[in-house]
Amino acid sequence: MRMRLWSALVVASMATGCANYHAVSDFAGETSGMTAVVKSEFVELDTLCVEQVQTVIVVNNLGTDRALDQCDRYRRSQARFAAVTVDVLDQYAGALTGLANDKTFDLSPDIKAVGTKARAFKETSFSPPISDAEVTAVTRIADLLVTVLAAEKREEAVKQMLAAAPDLEVMGRSLKTFFVGSPTLPNIKPAYANFIDLITASTTSTLASLDSKPMRTAEPIRTAELARDLRARQRLLDQRAPSAPDSVPIKIAADIDAWLAALDRFKVDGMKVDAREIADRLQTLREATSAAKDAVAGH
Amino acid sequence: MTPDAPLDVATGSETLSGADLQASIDALKATAKGLDADIAKATDVDAVQAIGKAQADLNEQALDLVDAQIDLLAGQASVSAAHINAAAQAAQAAIATMADWRKKITAAGKLVDFFAAVTTGNGAQIVAAAYALKDVL
Numbered sequence: 372m373r374m375r376l377w378s379a380l381v382v383a384s385m386a387t388g389c390a391n392y393h394a395v396s397d398f399a400g401e402t403s404g405m406t407a408v409v410k411s412e413f414v415e416l417d418t419l420c421v422e423q424v425q426t427v428i429v430v431n432n433l434g435t436d437r438a439l440d441q442c443d444r445y446r447r448s449q450a451r452f453a454a455v456t457v458d459v460l461d462q463y464a465g466a467l468t469g470l471a472n473d474k475t476f477d478l479s480p481d482i483k484a485v486g487t488k489a490r491a492f493k494e495t496s497f498s499p500p501i502s503d504a505e506v507t508a509v510t511r512i513a514d515l516l517v518t519v520l521a522a523e524k525r526e527e528a529v530k531q532m533l534a535a536a537p538d539l540e541v542m543g544r545s546l547k548t549f550f551v552g553s554p555t556l557p558n559i560k561p562a563y564a565n566f567i568d569l570i571t572a573s574t575t576s577t578l579a580s581l582d583s584k585p586m587r588t589a590e591p592i593r594t595a596e597l598a599r600d601l602r603a604r605q606r607l608l609d610q611r612a613p614s615a616p617d618s619v620p621i622k623i624a625a626d627i628d629a630w631l632a633a634l635d636r637f638k639v640d641g642m643k644v645d646a647r648e649i650a651d652r653l654q655t656l657r658e659a660t661s662a663a664k665d666a667v668a669g670h
Numbered sequence: 671m672t673p674d675a676p677l678d679v680a681t682g683s684e685t686l687s688g689a690d691l692q693a694s695i696d697a698l699k700a701t702a703k704g705l706d707a708d709i710a711k712a713t714d715v716d717a718v719q720a721i722g723k724a725q726a727d728l729n730e731q732a733l734d735l736v737d738a739q740i741d742l743l744a745g746q747a748s749v750s751a752a753h754i755n756a757a758a759q760a761a762q763a764a765i766a767t768m769a770d771w772r773k774k775i776t777a778a779g780k781l782v783d784f785f786a787a788v789t790t791g792n793g794a795q796i797v798a799a800a801y802a803l804k805d806v807l
Contacts, residue, residue, distance in 0.1 A: 431722035
């Protein structure tokens with residue numbers, strides 16, 4: 372009878388706003404899965420740029436690596452803002468995982484500087500424009516993570532993480548805009564599409580140089596090697612052509628859409644009573660009660 | 671962009687963005703692409719590499735424009751994105767009709783110089799670079 376009363380009290384307390392740690396854990400996994408895909412594509416973009424420019428330097432005998440600076444400049448601008456966005460989302464996922472498992476979590480040492488960085492990108496990048504809402508969302512989530520790291524009450528921290536859902540949605544849409552543009556900016560070509568187009572144009576022109584008679588005659592083996600590498604790079608670029616229906620950016624956009632749908636579910640389920648959660652808590656409670664009884668009884 | 675009528679004077683609040691200059695990005699890319707045909711006809715390695723370098727410069731300039739935000743200097747000519755896009759498209763069309771690849775890469779170099787001036791936001795330099803470009807078209 373006493374245990375029934377305990378159970379009723381626990382269930383009643385959970386129904387009035389306890390965190391659903393299974394939902395928290397699920398959404399953490401969905402977030403880190405999405406950010407892993409995006410981060411991996413950023414690495415690919417860097418590699419495509421650097422390798423293509425290195426080939427251009429060799430084929431055209433430029434005599435300096437200065438041309439490589441363009442990849443750095445690109446990385447620092449629009450792509451870098453998207454990279455900051457995805458880094459913050461990644462750390463949000465790590466914090467959720469920590470809360471779900473009741474473990475401490477780490478934040479990147481530069482998380483506190485995210486707001487300054489985000490505002491600096493707004494000052495220098497414009498295609499498509501970075502909105503105030505995007506800068507604010509990234510900054511607020513970074514600030515929230517610092518707050519949550521210091522929070523003493525786990526459930527209160529989850530509530531705060533849930534309350535940040537509108538900012539997460541802004542960040543997800545911002546990332547999607549980088550890859551496929553936005554219906555609200557129909558005349559602005561996505562930064563990703565411009566980048567892929569220009570690298571593709573560069574590979575096509577470099578291949579024309581390597582296929583030219585003077586180059587093949589002067590350096591037959593080297594030109595054949597470089598042309599083979601370029602054709603492999605062209606295949607990677609073809610997979611990223613914005614017009615292809617099953618291209619990499621379209622798939623990434625679909626992944627971000629799936630994550631946004633998961634965010635909608637998380638908003639509903641994050642503080643909803645979960646039978647598994649209740650069972651876990653009751654088990655913990657029974658064990659604690661039993662241990663207390665044993666202690667009182669001197670066992 | 672060699673204006674027929676005097677341009678307004680920039681107040682310091684005018685900005686050119688990469689999104690406004692998409693037509694210029696496309697014109698630079700098309701100019702580079704158009705040189706592929708000259709590579710196919712080149713008879714020596716030096717010519718192939720000179721044309722390849724011009725293409726690399728055009729593509730690099732186009733990539734730099736994608737994320738550009740250019741603040742026009744106050745007190746100088748107020749140059750609009752429409753002016754710049756028109757200049758880039760006119761240059762692309764003129765270069766495409768040139769028969770000699772040497773003339774093409776000279777003009778391509780002036781086109782890159784023009785955009786280097788554009789990125790300074792200095793109206794006087796932009797107009798001067800536009801006249802220098804026009805001279806070789």
